[in-house]
Amino acid sequence: MATLHLVNKAAAWADCEPLLGPEDTALLIEDGVYAALQALPADIQLHVLAPDVEARGLAERLAPSVRLASFEDFVRLVVGHARVLSWTC
Amino acid sequence: MSKKILFLLNRAPYGSSYALEALESVLVAAAFEQRVSLLFKGTGLHQLLTGQDGAAIGQRTVGKVLSALPGYGVERCFACRPSAERLGLAERDFCLPVKWLDYEGQRRLIDDQDIVTG
Amino acid sequence: MIISVAVHGAPYASSAARTALGFVESALALGHRIHRVFFYHDAVLTAAEGGVAPQDEQDVQAGWVRLQRSHGIELALCIANALKRGMLSDAERRRYDKPAATVHEAFTIVGLGQLVEAMSASDRFVTFQA
Numbered sequence: 002m003a004t005l006h007l008v009n010k011a012a013a014w015a016d017c018e019p020l021l022g023p024e025d026t027a028l029l030i031e032d033g034v035y036a037a038l039q040a041l042p043a044d045i046q047l048h049v050l051a052p053d054v055e056a057r058g059l060a061e062r063l064a065p066s067v068r069l070a071s072f073e074d075f076v077r078l079v080v081g082h083a084r085v086l087s088w089t090c
Numbered sequence: 091m092s093k094k095i096l097f098l099l100n101r102a103p104y105g106s107s108y109a110l111e112a113l114e115s116v117l118v119a120a121a122f123e124q125r126v127s128l129l130f131k132g133t134g135l136h137q138l139l140t141g142q143d144g145a146a147i148g149q150r151t152v153g154k155v156l157s158a159l160p161g162y163g164v165e166r167c168f169a170c171r172p173s174a175e176r177l178g179l180a181e182r183d184f185c186l187p188v189k190w191l192d193y194e195g196q197r198r199l200i201d202d203q204d205i206v207t208g
Numbered sequence: 209m210i211i212s213v214a215v216h217g218a219p220y221a222s223s224a225a226r227t228a229l230g231f232v233e234s235a236l237a238l239g240h241r242i243h244r245v246f247f248y249h250d251a252v253l254t255a256a257e258g259g260v261a262p263q264d265e266q267d268v269q270a271g272w273v274r275l276q277r278s279h280g281i282e283l284a285l286c287i288a289n290a291l292k293r294g295m296l297s298d299a300e301r302r303r304y305d306k307p308a309a310t311v312h313e314a315f316t317i318v319g320l321g322q323l324v325e326a327m328s329a330s331d332r333f334v335t336f337q338a
Contacts, residue, residue: 004200009223009337016100016132019172019193020200031223052230053223072234079231079332080209080240086098086206089337090132091328108338111249111289118320124328205327207214207335 002083008033013088020086021045028070028078033088034059037067050075093204094125100134100208103152104144109137112208113155120162127166128159129199130188132173138184153185160186168199211235212243212326217338218250219268224336225254229271231334236279244282244326245272247315249338252290255283255315269312276314283315284326290317 003024006017014029014036021027026046029036034053041047041064048070054060060069070078079085097116101108120126130138142153159167169188174180181188191199200206213232217224225247232242247254254269261267275281285295290311291304297317298309311317327333 002201004206007334007337009227020197022197022201030227050227053227072230073238075231076235076238076240079211079235079334084200084203084206085332085334086200087208087335087337089208090100093328095327108249114288115248115320115323119324119327122321122324122328124324205333207327207333208216208337 005078005082005085007085007087008036009088010090011035013090014039016090017086017088018045026078026082028075029053030075037063048074048078092123092125094127094202095119096127096129096200096203096206098129098131098134098206098208099137100131101137102133103137103142104147104149108208109134109152110150110155113152115207116159116164117155117162120159120164125166126164127168127199127203128164129168129170129191129196131170133177135169135174135177135179138169138186138188139179140183140185142185157185168196170196209240209331210243210329211240211332211334212246212330214246214248214323214326214333214335215251215254216249216336219254219256221250222338224251224338225272226266226268228334228336229268229275231336232275232281233271236275242279242281243330244284244322246323246326247283247285248289248323250289250293251336251338252285252293252295255285255290255295255311257310257312273312273314284318284322285311285315286323287317287319 006027009031028048030050051069103109144151171190301309
């Protein structure tokens with residue numbers, strides 16, 4: 002069963018990305034949301050935590066494939082994956 | 091209940107207390123008979139270097155704690171080959187035998203776990 | 209589902225305790241059970257008694273205390289990490305003959321075995337890094 006990858010620093014994305022399996026999902030939180038400004042592969046299931054995006058002025062700058070997640074969505078993602086891997090650096 | 095727990099160790103051994111404090115939780119998880127694995131990545135690989143002496147800066151020696159792990163039943167130690175190549179590290183630099191994993195091997199290791207933590 | 213959470217990041221130097229609080233509040237709202245919140249590394253400082261939060265900022269500790277009161281959630285501090293950072297309950301203050309307790313009463317000081325117990329007893333375990 003798939004893994005939910007939490008990324009809380011943009012620089013940690015480089016560690017996370019090679020380990021994303023085809024069924025996995027990435028959720029960018031805190032300063033990890035800046036990683037969504039880079040050009041990212043389109044086939045990644047990518048979510049960003051909405052309050053962290055709003056606080057940083059990024060809402061209008063995200064690619065259309067990036068999905069905004071509320072805290073309740075965050076909980077649903079945790080429940081819907083077998084495990085959570087939390088990346089930082 | 092015994093669970094498969096993977097500790098992802100990606101922090102340098104001495105610049106902060108993260109490495110040593112994480113190893114304390116590794117030891118307790120092993121003592122409580124969880125199936126513990128360790129994955130060293132990035133600068134976390136520097137925890138494995140031989141010849142460390144934490145006393146030089148008034149700290150415990152991380153390499154010594156790691157060398158003791160097999161005695162506590164922690165025998166599944168994995169190292170990220172791509173990060174070791176980037177950092178110019180090889181197994182002869184290490185104080186503990188490790189199994190090398192490329193990204194595919196790391197994905198399989200993660201998929202096999204109940205819990206992954208730091 | 210039964211969920212446990214580990215918080216690793218210091219208050220103010222990181223967002224870990226604030227993000228974890230938002231997650232736990234929503235997990236409870238969705239009907240999940242929070243088995244334990246385990247504060248590790250510098251996150252034990254989240255329990256500092258007597259902090260005065262700026263009026264125009266969220267008081268993260270007050271949020272945790274509210275959840276402890278309303279839902280009986282266990283807010284656990286790692287004893288080894290707490291003691292060396294000066295975080296003492298009244299019992300620890302006496303044991304080590306220190307002048308004052310420094311941990312808010314909503315938090316409890318526990319051994320590392322409780323971290324492993326939380327992992328073992330929960331369906332999901334989420335770590336909030338520094």
